[in-house]
Amino acid sequence: MIPGRKVKEHALFIICSIATLLSIAGLIILLLDAFADGLPWLDFQFLNSLPSHYPDKAGIKAALIGSVWIVGLTALFSFPIGVAAALYLEEYAPRNWFTSFINVNIANLAGVPSIVYGLLGIGLFVESLTLGRSILAGALTMTLLILPIIIVASREAIRSVPKAYREGAYALGATRWQVTREIVLPSALPGILTGTILALSRAIGEAAPMITIAALAYINFVPTSPFDRFTVMPIQIYNWVSNPIREFHHLAAAGIIVLLGVLLSMNSIAIYIRYRYQKRVR
Amino acid sequence: MPRAQEWIIEKLLFLCALISVFTMFAILAMLLFGAISFFQEVSIIEFFTGTKWTPLFKPQHFGILPLLWGTLLVTIIALGVAVPLGLGSAILLSEYAPEQVRKIIKPVLEIMVGIPTVVYGYFALTFVTPILQVVFPETSVFNALSAGIVMGIMITPMVSSLSEDAMLAVPQSLREAAYGLGARKHEVALRVVLPSAFSGVVASIILAMSRAIGETMIVSIAAGSTPKLTLNPLEGIQTMTAYITQISLGEAPFGSLEYRTIFSVGLTLFLIVFAVNLIGHWMARRYWRQY
Numbered sequence: 001m002i003p004g005r006k007v008k009e010h011a012l013f014i015i016c017s018i019a020t021l022l023s024i025a026g027l028i029i030l031l032l033d034a035f036a037d038g039l040p041w042l043d044f045q046f047l048n049s050l051p052s053h054y055p056d057k058a059g060i061k062a063a064l065i066g067s068v069w070i071v072g073l074t075a076l077f078s079f080p081i082g083v084a085a086a087l088y089l090e091e092y093a094p095r096n097w098f099t100s101f102i103n104v105n106i107a108n109l110a111g112v113p114s115i116v117y118g119l120l121g122i123g124l125f126v127e128s129l130t131l132g133r134s135i136l137a138g139a140l141t142m143t144l145l146i147l148p149i150i151i152v153a154s155r156e157a158i159r160s161v162p163k164a165y166r167e168g169a170y171a172l173g174a175t176r177w178q179v180t181r182e183i184v185l186p187s188a189l190p191g192i193l194t195g196t197i198l199a200l201s202r203a204i205g206e207a208a209p210m211i212t213i214a215a216l217a218y219i220n221f222v223p224t225s226p227f228d229r230f231t232v233m234p235i236q237i238y239n240w241v242s243n244p245i246r247e248f249h250h251l252a253a254a255g256i257i258v259l260l261g262v263l264l265s266m267n268s269i270a271i272y273i274r275y276r277y278q279k280r281v282r
Numbered sequence: 283m284p285r286a287q288e289w290i291i292e293k294l295l296f297l298c299a300l301i302s303v304f305t306m307f308a309i310l311a312m313l314l315f316g317a318i319s320f321f322q323e324v325s326i327i328e329f330f331t332g333t334k335w336t337p338l339f340k341p342q343h344f345g346i347l348p349l350l351w352g353t354l355l356v357t358i359i360a361l362g363v364a365v366p367l368g369l370g371s372a373i374l375l376s377e378y379a380p381e382q383v384r385k386i387i388k389p390v391l392e393i394m395v396g397i398p399t400v401v402y403g404y405f406a407l408t409f410v411t412p413i414l415q416v417v418f419p420e421t422s423v424f425n426a427l428s429a430g431i432v433m434g435i436m437i438t439p440m441v442s443s444l445s446e447d448a449m450l451a452v453p454q455s456l457r458e459a460a461y462g463l464g465a466r467k468h469e470v471a472l473r474v475v476l477p478s479a480f481s482g483v484v485a486s487i488i489l490a491m492s493r494a495i496g497e498t499m500i501v502s503i504a505a506g507s508t509p510k511l512t513l514n515p516l517e518g519i520q521t522m523t524a525y526i527t528q529i530s531l532g533e534a535p536f537g538s539l540e541y542r543t544i545f546s547v548g549l550t551l552f553l554i555v556f557a558v559n560l561i562g563h564w565m566a567r568r569y570w571r572q573y
Contacts, residue, residue, distance in 0.1 A: 005466050012468035013378055019370020020387060023442070026435040027394050030405045037408065084298035092292055093299070106302045111489075111559040112552065113496025115523050116309060118530065119548045123312030144305050151302070177291045198396075205398030208498035208523070212530040212544075234400045234499075241404050241503055249408055256401050263396065 034260075038253025046254055050220045051236070055247035060255050062219045063236035066135070067204055067262070069223055070232055073139035074146065074203050079196055081143070082150030083185075086192075089151070090158040091180050110148040117145045118212030126213060136226040138213045145209060146199040153195020157188040190277035197270040201263050207234030233259045313552055316545025323539055329546060335509040335520075337540045338533060344543065346550060348509035352426070352519035353495055353551075356505060359430025359515060360437060360494045365487060367434070368441025372483075375442070376449035377471045391439040399436065403503030406432035411504065414516070424506030424518040433500050437490040444489065444566075448482025449475050451573050482569035488562035496555050498523040522551045 049059025093099040121141030131137040161184050169179045210232050219231040231239075233255060240252035321329070324344045332345015371391070375384055411428040415421045421428075452475050460474045476483065506518025507528050520528075526544045534540035 005469075009466040009468045012373070012471060016370040016374035016378060019367045020374050023367045023371055023394075023435065023438045024387070024390055026438070027390065027397075029409070030397070030401065030435075033405055033409045034401065081298045081301060084295045085301065088292075088295035088299040092295060102299055102303060105306050107563070108556070108559065109302055109305060111492060111555065112309065113498070113523065113555055115496065115498045115526050116313070116548055116552050116555075119316075119526070119545060120305075120309045120312050122530075123316065123545075124308055144301075147302065147305070175288055177288050201396065205396075205400070207398065207400045208502075208527065211527055215530060215532045234398055237400050237404065238499065238503065241400075241407060249404075252404055253408075256404060259398060260401070263398070267396070 031260075034253045034256045036253075037250050038255070038257045041250045041254040042257055046251070047258070050222075051231075051239075052220075055245065055251055058240075058248075058251055060233065060236060060258055062222055063231045063233045063255070064258065065222050066219070066230040067232040069135045069226070069230065070138050070142060070210070071200055071204050073135065073226060074142040075196070075200055077139065077143040078146055078150055078199070082147050082196070082199075083154050083192055085147070086151050086154030086158055087180055087185070090155050091176070091184060106148050106151055110152070113208075114145060114206055115208040115212065117141055118209030120144065121209060121213045132227070133214055133229050134227045135223055135230045138210055138230060138232075139226070141209055141213055142203045142206070145206065146203050149199040149202065150192075150196050153199065154188070154192045157191025157195065158184060160191065161187040190273050194270045194274050197266055197273075201266045201270075204232075204262060204266070205234060205259065207232075207238055210235055211238065233262075309552070313545055313549040316542050317549045320539070320542040320546045324546075333511060335525075337543050342540075346522075346547065348511050349520060349522045349525055349547065350550075351511050352501075352505070352509060353521040353523070355426050355515065355519060356430045356433060356501055356521055357491060357494045359427060360433035361487065361491060363431055363434025364438045364441050364490055364494075367438045368486070368490070369445060369483065371438070371442040372445035372449055373471050373476070375446045377467065377475060388443075391443060394436070394439045397436075399497060399499040400503070402432050402436050403429075403500045406500055406504035418516055421516045422506070422518050424504060424508075425516050426505055426519045427515040429501045429503075429505035430515065432504065433494050433497055436497070436500070437493055440490040440493060441486050444486030445479070445483045448479040448486065448569060451482070451570070452478045453573060479569070481565050481572070485562050485565035485569060488558060488565060492555050492558040492562060495558065496523065496551065498527055502527040522547050526551075 046059045047064065048061055049057060050062050052058040089099070089102065093102075118141065121137060121144075125131045125137035125140050126133055129137075131140075165183050165187060166179050169183045174182070214229070214231055214235055219229060221228075223230045237252045237255040237259065240248040240255060243249075329344050329346055331347070332343055333347050334343035334345050335348045336343045371387070375387060379387070406428045407423075410432055411421065411423065411425065414425065414428055456474055456478060457470050460470045465474070501521045502524040505521060505524060507520050507524060508518045509520040509525065510517070512519065525547055529541060529544045534543075
């Protein structure tokens with residue numbers, strides 16, 4: 001036996017463990033850093049105040065409500081379109097070149113950098129459709145950005161519906177749409193909802209395309225209509241972190257805690273739906 | 283149910299699926315439209331060969347090379363962090379770790395993918411940069427190294443999870459043959475599993491790289507806004523994505539020549555990421571066909 005082989009075997013294990021621990025440590029330090037900086041600044045006044053030039057008076061209210069508007073409208077647009085597209089591709093689409101063209105397209109769209117969607121939104125919604133830098137333009141841009149994610153997740157959920165369900169319904173004389181609506185959609189719905197919620201949580205965290213749409217946001221009002229100008233939490237965090245005054249960095253950290261809190265609750269809902277569904281199947 | 287209704291519903295669903303095609307065409311149209319109107323005033327040769335990028339002050343120069351270099355520099359640093367960390371965790375998870383450990387580590391890595399990039403940017407500027415300034419006192423507040431390291435942490439889970447999938451797909455019989463010949467675990471991992479999974483691992487690295495090239499917030503926050511061709515990672519640089527953010531924030535009047543630069547930069551970025559993705563997907567497909 002070559003001497004040292006046992007040592008090398010352990011060495012690789014130790015090196016790999018260190019690599020794994022380092023990446024996990026990165027996450028833990030990142031979260032601790034944000035919480036340590038932000039927690040002292042996180043109070044009701046922070047949640048309920050508009051932006052201000054004075055760090056003591058500034059808050060995240062306008063951005064929080066802006067985010068709710070954006071994610072609400074995005075859900076309204078992207079859910080029906082995404083599910084319909086997934087139903088078409090799984091239940092209706094013929095196997096031809098055009099269907100595979102659509103498939104390739106969806107895969108490519110998922111790889112497009114998010115800032116490019118921002119440029120699309122500026123050109124298409126803000127300028128060509130003259131929606132201006134409005135909530136509506138932001139939500140439509142976000143819709144296009146998360147549609148590929150919703151379609152892919154919904155297709156997976158639809159594909160997992162057993163073929164026997166469909167054939168049972170067809171045997172009873174149901175039409176294709178009846179089978180799709182009454183059998184496939186209800187069985188696939190939990191999976192579709194989970195995927196949609198995860199896609200929407202991606203939308204909440206996206207900053208780059210929202211910055212190109214909303215531009216420099218000193219929004220000292222709470223938006224009340226889809227045509228209002230707006231800011232969202234990631235933009236507000238970016239603004240604060242780019243401010244050279246140190247107190248604003250703490251505000252950014254407090255904003256990060258709020259943002260992560262929102263994401264965590266959305267993901268918990270998604271996990272809960274998945275859990276309930278798994279139980280029902282058993 | 284009447285046939286007409288079935289027909290209408292099918293066409294409606296088809297239209298929704300068509301939106302993805304429409305989106306791709308709209309992206310191309312918007313970028314090309316903006317870029318063409320930009321190239322009517324600025325020579326395309328100057329754009330791709332010029333070494334100065336100063337659209338916001340006189341004399342104006344429109345050479346994209348400094349922005350391309352900024353993107354490349356940060357991407358290289360990010361891969362320098364993500365490749366060893368990602369491959370290390372992938373080998374640990376696929377070859378060493380028992381199922382219980384995998385069950386803990388995988389969700390943690392998944393959480394990292396879901397954290398908004400603005401949070402990573404905050405971490406780079408307020409945590410990593412001050413540490414770098416202690417180690418290398420000449421570090422500027424905005425620098426490529428800090429942004430690159432944090433971007434590396436961000437893309438590590440991509441490298442590790444895709445590489446792990448590739449390694450797990452290596453047939454067990456190959457491992458057992460090696461063990462049968464008396465190989466030890468590190469020999470199996472490095473000389474059998476890693477080479478067998480090679481194109482899958484390369485695909486994971488290429489796809490992570492495409493993510494790094496398109497990443498915007500970390501570099502906008504931590505890497506600075508001074509486009510330059512420098513080899514020193516402790517200086518501020520600017521990437522293509524960070525430039526687009528800077529202009530979008532309102533530093534150039536809407537519709538001006540300066541403003542239209544973001545479409546030519548955006549088109550360049552889009553084409554690069556698209557090409558990198560194509561290579562990555564091609565490698566991945568080649569790998570999965572192998573087994």
